[in-house]
Amino acid sequence: MPTGRIIILSDTHLGRKQYAAMSADALRPLWQDAAHVIINGDVAEVHHREHWGEAARQTMQLFDLCDADGVSLTLLSGNHDPYLSDIRHLHLAHREVLVTHGDAMHPAVAPWSPAAGRIREAHQRAIASLKPEQRGHLESVLGASQYASHEEWTQLEQEASHASILGMMLRPWALIKVLLYWYRFPRLAKKFADRFAPEARYIILGHTHHPGIWTIGGKTFINTGSFGFPGHPRAVILDDTTLSVWAIKTYKQKYQFAQEPLAEYKLSSAVDDDSISELDETSLKTDAIDQADQKDNPLTVA
Numbered sequence: 001m002p003t004g005r006i007i008i009l010s011d012t013h014l015g016r017k018q019y020a021a022m023s024a025d026a027l028r029p030l031w032q033d034a035a036h037v038i039i040n041g042d043v044a045e046v047h048h049r050e051h052w053g054e055a056a057r058q059t060m061q062l063f064d065l066c067d068a069d070g071v072s073l074t075l076l077s078g079n080h081d082p083y084l085s086d087i088r089h090l091h092l093a094h095r096e097v098l099v100t101h102g103d104a105m106h107p108a109v110a111p112w113s114p115a116a117g118r119i120r121e122a123h124q125r126a127i128a129s130l131k132p133e134q135r136g137h138l139e140s141v142l143g144a145s146q147y148a149s150h151e152e153w154t155q156l157e158q159e160a161s162h163a164s165i166l167g168m169m170l171r172p173w174a175l176i177k178v179l180l181y182w183y184r185f186p187r188l189a190k191k192f193a194d195r196f197a198p199e200a201r202y203i204i205l206g207h208t209h210h211p212g213i214w215t216i217g218g219k220t221f222i223n224t225g226s227f228g229f230p231g232h233p234r235a236v237i238l239d240d241t242t243l244s245v246w247a248i249k250t251y252k253q254k255y256q257f258a259q260e261p262l263a264e265y266k267l268s269s270a271v272d273d274d275s276i277s278e279l280d281e282t283s284l285k286t287d288a289i290d291q292a293d294q295k296d297n298p299l300t301v302a
Contacts, residue, residue, distance in 0.1 A: 004270075006036045008040055010078075010224045011046055011226035012042070012043055016057035019229035021228075032292045035071065036072040037066060038099060039074075040160075040224065044079040046081045047082075078090070078150035078206065080152055091200075096201050098193065098200040100142065109145055112175075122147060126143070126147045138197065182210045200219065201219055202216075205223050209229065211225030237293065238267075243265045
């Protein structure tokens with residue numbers, strides 16, 4: 001019988017044949033003792049026509065499996081699936097924990113991408129369309145990143161493989177940019193959290209595929225890595241008054257947690273499934289964000 005435990009994963013990239021979680025079914029053992037599972041962005045490869053069908057099938061299977069197990073499922077959108085969900089962030093444990101994908105840390109979303117310049121320009125257009133008082137609002141900034149991520153779609157037929165090892169070898173400058181961004185990411189996340197979630201003590205991120213735990217200025221930043229390249233996925237578990245970080249291993253074509261957590265932290269108050277709340281039920285999205293072209297988006301999950 002599920003407890004109030006919440007499992008947070010990210011970057012499953014379902015639908016892709018390589019550098020992704022094996023399947024929705026392979027993830028199933030991870031939520032067997034949970035009440036709620038959250039996948040924090042880049043859930044499925046709905047941004048590319050080669051993967052649309054399988055990405056949609058795997059996403060629906062996620063919902064079916066969780067429903068069969070009596071587990072609630074919340075999907076946050078990332079830069080690979082910007083319109084999969086309208087949810088871009090969550091506050092947990094009375095706002096002590098912030099969960100967001102991490103693509104909003106940089107105006108180019110993925111500064112190592114060949115499309116980085118185009119993405120940055122789209123981000124600038126979205127921000128410029130905001131009223132001055134909206135530009136410091138978390139929901140508006142996340143909406144701008146969501147809109148900008150859509151710009152990657154126009155060249156994905158050529159660029160989709162660039163996240164692979166071969167793609168990096170063909171573009172060595174991209175590898176250098178990735179490594180540089182890994183180095184900068186914790187500080188960028190600290191600046192972001194100080195501005196948009198000053199009350200949060202724990203910030204759960206994905207996006208960079210680089211797992212890690214960093215404590216800066218009294219805040220702890222946890223990146224859960226990726227089931228895709230270069231791998232090494234992790235999970236965050238919220239259980240009563242404990243937040244813990246776990247490595248995820250593969251066993252017989254299924255995923256399971258390591259025997260011991262990588263880190264544990266005490267929360268100020270107990271966590272239960274009812275502690276999940278979105279920031280502001282009324283969105284401050286502007287016309288530039290609302291009018292993002294969604295006609296090619298194969299899958300939208302409310």
